[in-house]
Amino acid sequence: MRVLITGASGYLGQTVVHRLVAEGVAVTALEHFTRRRWPSAVQVRAGDLLRPAGLTEAVRDVDAVCHLAADTTVRQTSEHAAELQRQVITGGTGHLLAAMETEAERRGTPLALLNLSSSAVYGRGTGRPLGTTDAAEPRSPYGAAKLADEEAIGATAARGSIGAISLRLFNAAGRTPYGSTPNPVTLIPRAVAAASGRSPALTVNGDGSALRDFVHVRDVADAVAASLVRTVPGTHRVHNVGATPASVAEVLDEVGRAAGRTVPVRHRSADGMDTPHLVADTADTRVALGWDPVHSGLPRIVAEQFEAFSHDHNRS
Structure with a gap:
């Protein structure tokens, strides 16, 4: 399996890259601004989710996409922040889905998609643990953009070009084996x-x-790896990741x-x-x-x- 990883240079992205390489998965890291020193087995492709022209080539010949890229400024509530979230998150995901549909049509087989979503889709939550059947009522631009992503992914899956799983991540924490740690403002x-x-x-x-709800980044990477081999063409499933x-x-x-x-x-x-x-x-x-x-x-x-x-x- 050849897996393209967006957001590969981030805290979770680096963990997932190393986790999949250790399993013998062929990994391609999509890089935009940041340049990392990757294991020799990792292929690197340049790409920007906001520039759709290059994404068709970025997803060429991959079997699956692990979509981890996002802007996590959850607390920004201004009109400007909301528009930025729509452009960066929802717009970027839309461009990626279009490129995946083009590749699926070219190959004649659906692709797998693992999408990193967020607990921010739930809004205030309730006084009990939240299941994925609970109402999604986001209160931040970030949560609204992540929910829009899920809806777009569901529509794309229904057309048969992908099989997808979205993981609603709660609070990733812990140190990676190579020293990366979570956002210092958490x-x-x-x-x-x-x-x-x-x-x-x-x-x-x-x-x-x-x-x-806190979950170690290595456990999140395990959930990502498990999801990549469990997608079903034509379907989009959603799971929570907390611990x-x-x-x-x-x-x-x-x-x-x-x-x-x-x-x-x-x-x-x-x-x-x-x-x-x-x-x-x-x-x-x-x-x-x-x-x-x-x-x-x-x-x-x-x-x-x-x-x-x-x-x-x-x-x-």
Whole structure:
């Protein structure tokens, strides 16, 4: 199987590239701005999801596409941000789907698509774990764009040119084997920085009771790999990817235990974009993909973030 990976240079993308190469999968990394040093087995193709002319050549002779590229500025709610999300996410995905349809027609066989979606499609969530049959009511431009992606993918699959799975990712965390870590503005990296005295007190919206779902990036890569061989032509299935529910307060307690000191915190009122309870029901994911998130314990994730922080500090 030849797999093209968009967003290959990102945190998850790098993990997926190495995961698939280790399995002997023929991997092609689609690069736009960033240039990485890839394993020798990785083929590199230049391409931009916003420039459809080059995408037809980028998907030529691939059997599957792993679509991980996205702009994750979830909290931006301005009219400008909404338009940017439509252009970058929805527009880019539309161009990719068109190129895949062209390639499927040329070859006479459907292609497989793994699409990275987001828990942001659910909006505020509910007081219980969310299943994929729960209503999608996004409250951010990012969530709305991801939901539009899912709908476009479903329409393309219905025409028979692809078989697709979308994974609604909750909060990816943890360190990769080659040192990559999540976005430094996410909760765990910020808490570690505050506990280490390298940043001011952590600002927490509300009382810390908001519940989130964390999953190790290596477990996410396992779900991606499992999905690529389980797509069915003409269908589009959606699964959640989460593993370890924890409140903000529980995360801060774990970071404090690892640091040997209390994380300094400054509380402020919750704003309209905050969600009190966003946790995944992954029962169908585990069954359908044969997936078991074995790396996602909160103590392990926090310990790895401290290791990464110490490594980066020693290099600076």
